[in-house]
Amino acid sequence: MKDVVIGFLGCGNVGGGVWKLLEDFQKELAHRDNLRIRVKKVLVRDVNKSRTCAVPRELLTTDVSEIINDPEISIVVEFMGGEQPATEYMIRALRAGKTVVTANKVAVALNWHRLQAAAQETNVGLYYEASVCGAIPIIDTLNHSLQANRIHYLMGIINGTTNYILSRMYDKGEDYNAVLEDAKRLGLAEPNPASDVEGFDAAYKLSIMSSLAFHARIPFSKVYVEGITHVTAMDIACGKEMGYVLKLLAIAKRDGDSIEVRVHPTFIPTEHPLAQVNGSFNAVYLHGHACQEMMLQGRGAGDMPTASAVVGDIIHASIADVHVHPTFANKADADATLAFEDNWRSRYFVRISAVDKPGVLAKVAGWFAQENVSIATMMQKGSVEDGRVPLIFITHEAPEKAMQAALAAFDPAICTVDSMIRVEK
Amino acid sequence: MKDVVIGFLGCGNVGGGVWKLLEDFQKELAHRDNLRIRVKKVLVRDVNKSRTCAVPRELLTTDVSEIINDPEISIVVEFMGGEQPATEYMIRALRAGKTVVTANKVAVALNWHRLQAAAQETNVGLYYEASVCGAIPIIDTLNHSLQANRIHYLMGIINGTTNYILSRMYDKGEDYNAVLEDAKRLGLAEPNPASDVEGFDAAYKLSIMSSLAFHARIPFSKVYVEGITHVTAMDIACGKEMGYVLKLLAIAKRDGDSIEVRVHPTFIPTEHPLAQVNGSFNAVYLHGHACQEMMLQGRGAGDMPTASAVVGDIIHASIADVHVHPTFANKADADATLAFEDNWRSRYFVRISAVDKPGVLAKVAGWFAQENVSIATMMQKGSVEDGRVPLIFITHEAPEKAMQAALAAFDPAICTVDSMIRVEK
Numbered sequence: 014m015k016d017v018v019i020g021f022l023g024c025g026n027v028g029g030g031v032w033k034l035l036e037d038f039q040k041e042l043a044h045r046d047n048l049r050i051r052v053k054k055v056l057v058r059d060v061n062k063s064r065t066c067a068v069p070r071e072l073l074t075t076d077v078s079e080i081i082n083d084p085e086i087s088i089v090v091e092f093m094g095g096e097q098p099a100t101e102y103m104i105r106a107l108r109a110g111k112t113v114v115t116a117n118k119v120a121v122a123l124n125w126h127r128l129q130a131a132a133q134e135t136n137v138g139l140y141y142e143a144s145v146c147g148a149i150p151i152i153d154t155l156n157h158s159l160q161a162n163r164i165h166y167l168m169g170i171i172n173g174t175t176n177y178i179l180s181r182m183y184d185k186g187e188d189y190n191a192v193l194e195d196a197k198r199l200g201l202a203e204p205n206p207a208s209d210v211e212g213f214d215a216a217y218k219l220s221i222m223s224s225l226a227f228h229a230r231i232p233f234s235k236v237y238v239e240g241i242t243h244v245t246a247m248d249i250a251c252g253k254e255m256g257y258v259l260k261l262l263a264i265a266k267r268d269g270d271s272i273e274v275r276v277h278p279t280f281i282p283t284e285h286p287l288a289q290v291n292g293s294f295n296a297v298y299l300h301g302h303a304c305q306e307m308m309l310q311g312r313g314a315g316d317m318p319t320a321s322a323v324v325g326d327i328i329h330a331s332i333a334d335v336h337v338h339p340t341f342a343n344k345a346d347a348d349a350t351l352a353f354e355d356n357w358r359s360r361y362f363v364r365i366s367a368v369d370k371p372g373v374l375a376k377v378a379g380w381f382a383q384e385n386v387s388i389a390t391m392m393q394k395g396s397v398e399d400g401r402v403p404l405i406f407i408t409h410e411a412p413e414k415a416m417q418a419a420l421a422a423f424d425p426a427i428c429t430v431d432s433m434i435r436v437e438k
Numbered sequence: 439m440k441d442v443v444i445g446f447l448g449c450g451n452v453g454g455g456v457w458k459l460l461e462d463f464q465k466e467l468a469h470r471d472n473l474r475i476r477v478k479k480v481l482v483r484d485v486n487k488s489r490t491c492a493v494p495r496e497l498l499t500t501d502v503s504e505i506i507n508d509p510e511i512s513i514v515v516e517f518m519g520g521e522q523p524a525t526e527y528m529i530r531a532l533r534a535g536k537t538v539v540t541a542n543k544v545a546v547a548l549n550w551h552r553l554q555a556a557a558q559e560t561n562v563g564l565y566y567e568a569s570v571c572g573a574i575p576i577i578d579t580l581n582h583s584l585q586a587n588r589i590h591y592l593m594g595i596i597n598g599t600t601n602y603i604l605s606r607m608y609d610k611g612e613d614y615n616a617v618l619e620d621a622k623r624l625g626l627a628e629p630n631p632a633s634d635v636e637g638f639d640a641a642y643k644l645s646i647m648s649s650l651a652f653h654a655r656i657p658f659s660k661v662y663v664e665g666i667t668h669v670t671a672m673d674i675a676c677g678k679e680m681g682y683v684l685k686l687l688a689i690a691k692r693d694g695d696s697i698e699v700r701v702h703p704t705f706i707p708t709e710h711p712l713a714q715v716n717g718s719f720n721a722v723y724l725h726g727h728a729c730q731e732m733m734l735q736g737r738g739a740g741d742m743p744t745a746s747a748v749v750g751d752i753i754h755a756s757i758a759d760v761h762v763h764p765t766f767a768n769k770a771d772a773d774a775t776l777a778f779e780d781n782w783r784s785r786y787f788v789r790i791s792a793v794d795k796p797g798v799l800a801k802v803a804g805w806f807a808q809e810n811v812s813i814a815t816m817m818q819k820g821s822v823e824d825g826r827v828p829l830i831f832i833t834h835e836a837p838e839k840a841m842q843a844a845l846a847a848f849d850p851a852i853c854t855v856d857s858m859i860r861v862e863k
Contacts, residue, residue, distance in 0.1 A: 045653050045766065046585070148583075148730065150578075153578060153579070154578070158575035161745070161753060228466075228470050289714050301573075301746065303573070303749070304737065304742075304747075305740070306736060309733075310734075311732035311733065312732070317727075317729075318730055320586070321583075321726065324585070324728070325582060325584060329582050333760065334760045337757055337758075
């Protein structure tokens with residue numbers, strides 16, 4: 014029997030889930046893995062605060078040194094969230110020769126190079142499966158099973174809150190604000206949902222996933238981010254009628270040394286595998302030169318699914334004697350040989366309100382044509398209101414900048430652009 | 439730079455794929471993983487046979503000892519297929535202190551205990567990701583990411599040939615034999631497709647997956663196997679009308695010490711995640727107590743997807759200094775404390791031809807009722823032919839044996855049972 018003593022940094026919902034899972038799983042751990050895992054100390058901000066998790070009061074401490082300087086503790090598990098002080102505490106733990114398991118996407122995305130350097134200094138492990146998509150084993154799959162692949166692209170629904178909101182808007186035609194309020198009430202959106210609905214949560218995760226997929230550091234700052242706050246029930250209904258579902262997609266593509274990484278609302282055809290991923294589910298769809306298409310789907314958030322990933326890493330770290338680190342030069346900035354493409358190619362859904370007069374369509378088509386954007390589908394939706402009629406266009410593939418230039422040329426006296434949403438196959 | 443010298447046992451399609459992938463990936467292997475992997479010898483039956491793979495003739499040998507006794511070779515990769523002589527060769531290689539990577543489901547399913555014992559004797563690795571579902575990382579996911587779970591069940595579409603056949607029958611209403619012949623012509627079915635269409639291929643894979651999922655040896659001999667050879671276009675059309683898709687599912691469920699493992703054609707609702715998995719794609723859907731629902735989907739066969747898994751394992755084995763083995767007592771037979779349930783509960787689709795007279799439905803309903811099988815839906819399909827009318831029943835959940843007993847009681851003078859297909863949620 015191998016005894017492993019661990020310390021927690023933080024003890025919120027996920028920490029409570031991990032505590033519960035470790036408690037509840039003692040017999041299996043002993044039987045299956047010959048392991049006895051004991052939590053010795055838990056860092057909290059306030060020892061006296063009442064908390065839902067069942068950690069005994071005597072384990073709590075407000076002094077991080079009690080964990081970092083405890084020679085018995087070999088694994089430090091972090092669920093504080095946020096960049097600081099989590100990053101500094103983890104670096105101190107790694108330098109003290111302790112393996113770190115973290116669920117913290119912000120700290121990993123922003124300070125991965127510092128964390129990894131500290132881990133390599135002392136030959137300890139740095140595990141972060143739980144930092145991306147909860148229980149879905151995307152980190153381990155990229156690090157191990159897909160090592161022999163050139164990943165061409167990955168596309169993911171990697172934020173549960175926005176997928177829940179968009180799924181309900183699609184199914185029931187509801188408005189964004191109404192569903193958001195309901196999601197808050199149901200605990201599916203944070204009281205301050207900005208990081209989710211503005212796309213930053215997905216962008217942190219995309220930075221981590223794409224770095225592993227492309228074996229090159231893809232900094233968070235290089236990710237184009239656009240959230241779902243401006244999405245309307247009208248757009249979703251129009252897309253639905255034309256055979257598309259709206260998802261907040263995190264997209265990473267690599268073509269030689271050219272890389273694009275972007276998070277934005279995206280229409281995908283209803284028959285796309287990601288179109289079936291609804292509610293709070295997450296999924297990552299990818300294509301590698303050897304594995305071809307693959308999709309991993311599951312619970313991307315929630316206490317127990319996240320705890321599943323954390324404890325999976327704790328068990329692996331407890332058994333492993335050698336810890337393997339990601340196979341790329343993990344620096345603060347992107348490799349200088351990489352070109353980050355902001356003029357990506359996509360198809361576009363454009364909704365406008367145009368004055369209801371002969372010749373207007375010819376004008377609009379002309380503005381598209383000036384930038385060589387060609388139109389695949391046009392549809393009038395609804396009827397004239399205030400002398401204006403709503404028109405929907407879906408374009409063929411075009412460069413982003415050409416599209417932006419075309420829309421900038423639209424004359425507001427003739428038509429206004431109500432929405433522009435990218436469309437992927 | 440770490441030099442790794444490997445030997446191949448066999449060099450068919452997958453071997454050719456692995457050769458190609460290793461050749462083509464040399465630069466990445468050096469850059470990403472600091473590895474130089476060289477194939478030194480390749481065992482074949484006939485050195486003079488012309489072969490499609492690009493292995494240079496001077497590497498070929500017909501003498502397995504040349505590989506097993508070569509002290510320079512540290513990893514032996516096996517793609518001979520079939521139980522023997524593959525199993526004996528792998529055991530000899532393991533005993534000689536060489537790590538083994540295999541794509542051979544039959545050898546692993548039938549002789550896993552012997553292979554693992556040999557690997558543990560000499561502290562080497564035994565890797566078999568490619569033996570189940572090609573590129574899909576189900577073995578690694580069960581062994582690592584999901585370690586902290588009690589898996590309640592897994593359901594998989596794990597045979598590409600049968601999924602291709604059933605998908606085409608569903609989409610186009612074609613007959614089994616016509617599609618099978620076409621699949622052979624397209625290289626999607628073997629000239630002798632028995633192992634696929636009779637369900638044995640799926641049963642070998644299910645034996646391996648369920649053993650890892652349940653941390654208990656689930657021998658191949660315990661898997662109930664029923665293939666798709668008796669499936670008709672009529673059944674699929676009726677199911678489609680009622681909102682179901684037919685798939686050859688491999689199902690493993692655990693409830694305490696009671697286990698059921700079965701492979702058979704199964705109707706699932708069109709909204710089930712597995713219902714969207716079409717053509718030659720594979721997928722495994724599972725439920726764990728912490729991770730909750732998860733699905734892994736991808737290419738389950740094909741030279742390059744299988745090579746993706748093999749080379750992923752070769753790279754991992756090349757880096758790892760300690761090889762972790764599955765966490766259960768891997769014996770020839772099942773643990774005596776396990777009860778293999780053959781009286782599982784399911785819902786049932788039953789198609790009969792009944793004489794077209796008043797009172798017949800009451801009789802049929804009576805035979806079901808005698809065994810406490812209750813009917814959820816009844817539908818007449820098509821019109822009277824030879825004085826008989828086709829009737830479809832879908833039952834509520836009932837024990838398998840009650841269902842079998844009910845059908846055995848049907849009086850052929852009144853109705854004949856044309857099909858009985860299990861239905862899962």
